[in-house]
Amino acid sequence: MEETSVPKFFMRDGALELSSTKELVHLEARDLSVYYGKRVGVGRVNLSLYRNRVTAFIGPSGCGKTTFLRSLNRMHDLTPNVRVQGQVLLDGSDIYGPGTDPIQIRRRIGMVFQKPTAFPTLSVYDNVVAGLKMVGLRDRKRLDEAAERSLQQAALWDEVKDRLRAPAAGLSGGQQQRLTIARALAVEPEILLMDEPTASLDPISTQAIEDLLGTLKQQVTIAIVTHNMQQAARISDYTAYFLNGELIEMDSTSKMFTKPNDKRTEAYITGRFG
Amino acid sequence: MQQTAPSHHRRSLAYSASGDRVFSVIIALLASGVLILAVLMAWELYSGGADPIRRFGLLGFLTGTEWDPVIKKQFGAWPYVLGTILTSIGALLLSFFPALGAAIYAAEYAPRPVAVVINYLLDLTAAVPSVIYGLWGIFIMAPFLRDHFYLPTYLWAANHAPGLLPFLGNPSGYGLLTAILILAAMVVPFTAALARDAIALVPAPQREAAYALGATRWEVMQMAVLPLSRTGIIAGAFLALGRALGETMAVTMVIGNSHKLPYTLFGGAATMPSVIANEFTEAVEPLHLESLIALGFYLFIVALVLNIVGGLIIRRQAALARGVL
Ligand SMILES: Nc1ncnc2c1ncn2[C@@H]1O[C@H](COP(=O)(O)OP(=O)(O)O)[C@@H](O)[C@H]1O
Numbered sequence: 001m002e003e004t005s006v007p008k009f010f011m012r013d014g015a016l017e018l019s020s021t022k023e024l025v026h027l028e029a030r031d032l033s034v035y036y037g038k039r040v041g042v043g044r045v046n047l048s049l050y051r052n053r054v055t056a057f058i059g060p061s062g063c064g065k066t067t068f069l070r071s072l073n074r075m076h077d078l079t080p081n082v083r084v085q086g087q088v089l090l091d092g093s094d095i096y097g098p099g100t101d102p103i104q105i106r107r108r109i110g111m112v113f114q115k116p117t118a119f120p121t122l123s124v125y126d127n128v129v130a131g132l133k134m135v136g137l138r139d140r141k142r143l144d145e146a147a148e149r150s151l152q153q154a155a156l157w158d159e160v161k162d163r164l165r166a167p168a169a170g171l172s173g174g175q176q177q178r179l180t181i182a183r184a185l186a187v188e189p190e191i192l193l194m195d196e197p198t199a200s201l202d203p204i205s206t207q208a209i210e211d212l213l214g215t216l217k218q219q220v221t222i223a224i225v226t227h228n229m230q231q232a233a234r235i236s237d238y239t240a241y242f243l244n245g246e247l248i249e250m251d252s253t254s255k256m257f258t259k260p261n262d263k264r265t266e267a268y269i270t271g272r273f274g
Numbered sequence: 275m276q277q278t279a280p281s282h283h284r285r286s287l288a289y290s291a292s293g294d295r296v297f298s299v300i301i302a303l304l305a306s307g308v309l310i311l312a313v314l315m316a317w318e319l320y321s322g323g324a325d326p327i328r329r330f331g332l333l334g335f336l337t338g339t340e341w342d343p344v345i346k347k348q349f350g351a352w353p354y355v356l357g358t359i360l361t362s363i364g365a366l367l368l369s370f371f372p373a374l375g376a377a378i379y380a381a382e383y384a385p386r387p388v389a390v391v392i393n394y395l396l397d398l399t400a401a402v403p404s405v406i407y408g409l410w411g412i413f414i415m416a417p418f419l420r421d422h423f424y425l426p427t428y429l430w431a432a433n434h435a436p437g438l439l440p441f442l443g444n445p446s447g448y449g450l451l452t453a454i455l456i457l458a459a460m461v462v463p464f465t466a467a468l469a470r471d472a473i474a475l476v477p478a479p480q481r482e483a484a485y486a487l488g489a490t491r492w493e494v495m496q497m498a499v500l501p502l503s504r505t506g507i508i509a510g511a512f513l514a515l516g517r518a519l520g521e522t523m524a525v526t527m528v529i530g531n532s533h534k535l536p537y538t539l540f541g542g543a544a545t546m547p548s549v550i551a552n553e554f555t556e557a558v559e560p561l562h563l564e565s566l567i568a569l570g571f572y573l574f575i576v577a578l579v580l581n582i583v584g585g586l587i588i589r590r591q592a593a594l595a596r597g598v599l
C-alpha cells in the first residue's frame with residue numbers, strides 16, 4: 001500500500017485483496033424505496049450484500065440507514081403507514097413477493113438493534129434459545145448445545161456460564177447486547193442485520209463485538225450500520241455511504257476510505273477523520 | 275432566590291419561588307386531607323362497630339353463622355362474608371380470561387378502527403352507573419336466565435339427577451349465580467382496561483426483538499409482551515376484585531337477599547354490602563346498627579388492602595417497563 005489519506009491502523013490485513021476475488025451476491029436490493037406516509041425515508045436503492053462479507057452502512061444521522069436496514073427483513077410490515085417499493089432478492093427470490101411469509105424471512109435474516117433488547121424476565125438461557133423453542137426444538141441436549149455455541153460465538157459464554165438461570169435483567173448493557181447477538185445467532189440465520197449495535201456500549205464491550213464479527217462472517221453474511229468511521233474501516237469488507245435517503249456509493253471498504261468515487265463520500269469521510 | 279432568576283426574565287408570582295412554596299403547601303394540605311379522611315373513616319367505622327366486634331370477637335364476628343337481629347340478637351357475619359367471597363371470586367374467575375382476551379385483541383390484533391371502538395366501549399361500559407346494571411339485571415338478565423337456563427336445568431335435574439337439586443336451589447332467577455354473572459359483566463371492562471394499559475406499557479423494542487426472531491403474533495405475546503405485563507395484569511385483577519367486593523347496588527338488586535345457609539347455585543344469597551344496604555334503614559336496635567357498621571369496617575379494610583397492593587404492583591410494573599426501555 002502506498003500513500004493514502006487514511007491512517008494505516010484503519011486497514012485490516014487482506015481487506016484490499018477482496019475486490020479481486022469472486023463475490024457471491026446473497027441479498028440484493030433493487031430499486032428499493034421506503035415511504036413514511038408521503039415522505040421518502042430512503043429512495044431507489046440498489047445494493048448487494050455479499051456472502052460471508054461484512055458490509056457497513058455509514059452516513060449522517062437521518063440519512064435512512066435504519067430505514068433501509070429494516071426493509072431487508074420486512075420489519076416495516078409491523079409499522080402502520082410505511083410503504084416499501086421495489087425488490088429485495090434473497091438468493092434470487094423476492095422477499096416481498098406474493099406468498100412469501102415474513103416470519104420465515106425473519107428467521108433467515110436476523111436483526112440486532114441499537115439498544116439491547118434482551119427479554120428481561122426470561123433467564124439468560126431462555127433468551128438464547130427463545131428462537132429455537134419457537135421453531136419447535138424441544139430436545140434438551142440440542143438446546144443446551146445451541147445455547148453454549150451461540151454464547152461462545154457472541155463472546156459471552158465465560159461471563160454467563162455460571163448464571164444461565166438468572167434473569168437477563170441482571171446483565172450489564174454490554175452483556176445484554178451480546179446476549180441479543182447470541183439469541184439472533186442461535187437460530188442460525190443466513191444474514192445478520194445490525195443497527196448500530198455498539199452505539200450504547202462501553203469500549204470493552206464494543207471491542208468484544210467487533211472481534212466477534214471477524215469470525216462470525218465465516219458463517220453469516222453481515223450488514224452493520226455504524227456511526228463510527230473507524231469502526232466501519234476496522235470491521236467491514238464493503239462500505240455503503242448514504243446521504244439524504246439515497247445510496248451515494250458502495251465499494252470495498254479500502255477503496256471507499258482511500259479513493260472514493262464521489263466527492264460527497266470523500267467530504268464525509270475526510271471530514272469525519274478530521 | 276435572586277441568584278437563580280436572571281433579572282431580565284420577568285416572572286409572574288406563580289412562577290416565583292414564594293408562589294411555588296405557597297402552592298406546595300396548599301397541595302400538601304389537600305393531599306394530607308385525603309389521607310386524614312381515610313384514617314378518620316376507618317376509625318369511625320371501627321368505633322361505630324366496636325361493640326359487636328368486642329362482644330363476638332374480631333374473628334368471631336366474621337365466622338359466626340347466625341345473623342338474627344330480631345329474636346336471638348345474634349350477629350355473626352359469616353353468611354355475608356361467604357356471599358361476598360363467592361360472588362366476587364366467582365365474578366373474577368368468570369371475567370378474567372374474557373377481559374384479558376379483549377385486552378390482547380384490542381392491543382395486538384385488532385385493526386386500528388376496531389381497536390378504537392373496543393377501547394371506547396370498554397371505557398363507556400366502565401362508566402355506566404351500577405344501578406343501571408341492576409335494572410338491566412332485574413328486568414332482562416334474571417328473567418332470561420330463569421327461562422332459558424335455570425328452569426330447564428332444574429327440570430332436567432329433577433328428572434335425571436335429583437341428587438343435584440339441593441345444590442341448584444330455587445331457580446327464581448334472583449340469586450347467587452345471577453349476582454356473579456352481573457358482577458362479572460361489570461368488572462370485565464375494568465380488568466380489560468387495566469390489562470390493556472399494562473400491555474401498552476411494554477416497550478415497542480421488546481416486541482420488535484421478538485418479531486425479528488421470526489415470532490408470530492402469538493409468540494410475540496408469549497415471549498415479549500405477557501412476561502412484562504403479567505404483574506400489571508394481576509394488579510388489575512386485584513383492583514377488579516376490590517371493586518367486585520364492594521359492589522352494592524346491582525348485587526343487592528339481583529341476589530335475592532337471603533342469608534340462609536347453605537347457599538345454592540340459583541338460590542338467594544347476600545353479601546356484606548347488600549345486607550348493609552338492605553337492613554340499614556330498618557336497624558332500630560343499636561347492636562344491629564353497630565353490627566352493620568362493623569361489616570363496613572371489615573369491607574373497608576379489605577378494599578383498602580387490595581387497592582394498596584394493586585397500586586404497588588402497578589407502580590413496580592411501570593418502573594420495570596421503563597427500566598427496559
Ligand atoms: N417511523 C417513522 N415515521 C416517519 N418518519 C420516519 C420514521 N422513522 C424514520 N423516519 C424518517 O426517515 C428518515 C431516515 O431515518 P432513519 O432511517 O432512522 O435514519 P438513520 O438511521 O440513518 O439515522 C429520517 O428523515 C427520519 O426522520
Ligand SMILES: [Mg+2]
Nearest residue numbers: 065066067195
Ligand atoms: Mg438509525
